[in-house]
Amino acid sequence: MPKRQFLLGIWMLATGLITFAAILFGALLDSQLTPNPSSRIMLWAAVLLAPTTMLLIGFWLEYKLFSPLRHLQIQFARLAANPDAKDDFKPEGWLSGLSNDFSRLREGWRSDRELLSSAREEGARDAARIRHELEAVLAVLDTPLLLCDKHQRVLMLNPAAKAFFSDHPALGLGRHLQQLLPLPNLTEALKKLPTDGSPRQLLLHHEERWLRCDLRRVRANQGEALLTLTDTTDTHESHQRWRQPLAQLLPELRGHTASLTTTAEALSGSAPDSDIRPKLETAMHEETRILGDLIDQLSRVLESLQLDQTCLSDTWSVDLTSAMTDLWEDKAINITPIGIPAWFSADSPTLLAMLEVLLPTLSDSVAIKAFDIEFCLGNKRIYLDLVWEGQPVAQHTLESWRSLPLSEQPLAPRISDVLSQHNSDWWCLPDHDREHARLRIPLPATDRYAEPDRKTQPRPEFHDFSIAELPPPDSELGSCLLKQLEMAVFDTETTGLKLRDGDTVVSIGACRIINGRLRANEHFDQRVNPGMPIPAESTRIHGLNDDDVRDAPPLAVVLPRFRNYVGQAVLVAHNAAFDILAINLPGQEAGVHFDMPVLDTLLLSRAIDPDLEEHGLDALSERFQITFPAGTRHTALGDARVTAELILNLIPRLEARGIHTLQQALELQATAESVRVG
Incomplete structure (x- = not known):
């Protein structure tokens, strides 16, 4: 029980006992002295003076001492967690004399920090x-x-x-990296990379x-490795399309060429009236025909290679027309x-080059200098139309x-x-109006x-080289410093509070803390179809109704993805017993x-400040x-953040009490009073 409640109980008990004793003593005096009305009023006023006092x-004492002490405790907690916190509690009551000294200490601390x-x-x-x-260069690179x-461990990744x-x-x-690319040969290759770069x-x-995948060791103190990735799936499939026919054609070409060469040599060495000469001529004609067919097949293979569409990419028509407008601006x-x-x-570059040649030719042919360009939807095609006022160009042209x-x-x-x-x-x-x-x-x-x-995205974080200074992944987790832990902070919203009686998750939100920094862009936010109606009283809390989760995946699909997101991190939640039960069942x-x-931030707060009552x-x-951004309270991701x-904010206060490692924090957490949930 918090000390304030204990003191309040003692005060109420003492006041009650004194009041009861005073009333009993007053009643005894009143019965024995039988005073007149004015004396009776004075008697009872004197008797009740002690309990009233x-x-x-x-x-x-509450106004002059206890309340100012609580405010001072909260202020010190704020300063320990965040020395730049504002909205200070000024010392009150009997502590008001400390105001100038406290302000000087606080301002001096903040001045030194500034x-x-x-x-x-x-x-x-x-x-x-x-x-x-460097970030600007990395942001525009198309290569991952x-x-x-x-x-x-990943120290940097660019937007690509x-x-x-x-x-x-x-x-x-x-x-x-094994979580992104679980490939044993990549892991072994990284271990054996030469140190000379x-x-x-x-x-x-x-x-x-x-x-x-191109790998090389970066010449730095931490032995970092740089990976560049190129998706060669289309190129690989394209190569397979022409390598197989070439593998069949080339041996046949060599064989028939050798046969033709041998036949030609035999024919040139035979006598004009030789009986074998007609047979050699027939064989030579046959080999020539076969070679012609093979060369024709080879030309079709080479033509299909030339027409390969692997370099085609998705193009937005506005980008192409903007490039054309800039090209012909002057x-x-x-x-x-x-x-x-x-x-x-x-x-796109080749198409733009073709239009750069075509438009002047078309302009000279129709004697027009103004053209409209329009993209029209067709049957699995998009029509690029160049429109002008006048007559169509003849097909032979x-x-x-x-x-x-x-x-x-x-x-x-x-x-x-x-x-x-x-x-x-x-x-x-011709156009429909016959004028264009x-x-x-x-x-x-x-x-x-x-x-x-086209919206401008906030500047992303895609590198943190301080990660290389963290303990190795295989080190003892309990001995890791709290400020160096990888944490997955999560929260759940559910259909109700009775998890063991059928209530289940409707939303999971989480964010990551690495090396004491909250990663704003690395979050998990997923609605879940609970397979049951969401009660109205639960909807009033988190705002999710049946329509919001109708198309969401079930929890059996979401949980493996959430587990992959968590990885090797330590889980953090507020009143974690409830949220852990919600995902473990x-x-x-x-x-x-x-x-x-x-x-559990609830238990840690109780262990740090047992004298304070509110830990919600x-x-x-x-x-x-x-602060909660507008509309994020009682949303899974909002509460997680x-x-x-x-x-x-709690980690500096834990460190001030000698709690530096995960094991020490877990031991302190275990001393706090917990509540059974579900």
């Missing part, structure tokens, strides 16, 4: 500039890059790598994709995009333009090659329809085990000045 002394912070910022300004330039320490592993729950800084290459088959031809934007598949080269370089591709590459053709047709004409070029369609997201049925250590998430958030901020 006792009661007033209690309120006076000076240290200013010096650190000034010293790190050049390093920050270099880091930002990962940097790992000697324990194969994030997009490459976008659906993987184990993506994040500090995660083991010479590269090594691997061809990896992972999740139905062929990946070319020229006589005017380009105006019209119609609805669309996605299509194309080799279009055929003559097919041979136009894209540049003056020898062997430069021609317009016909670009059309063939896109499995396309072209033709002219259009040149139509069909292009392959894609499965994408939505407009690209169904986890046993799904074969998913959460057997890692668990830190709302009370602790107010105490440590942690506040719990993460809370554990980061």
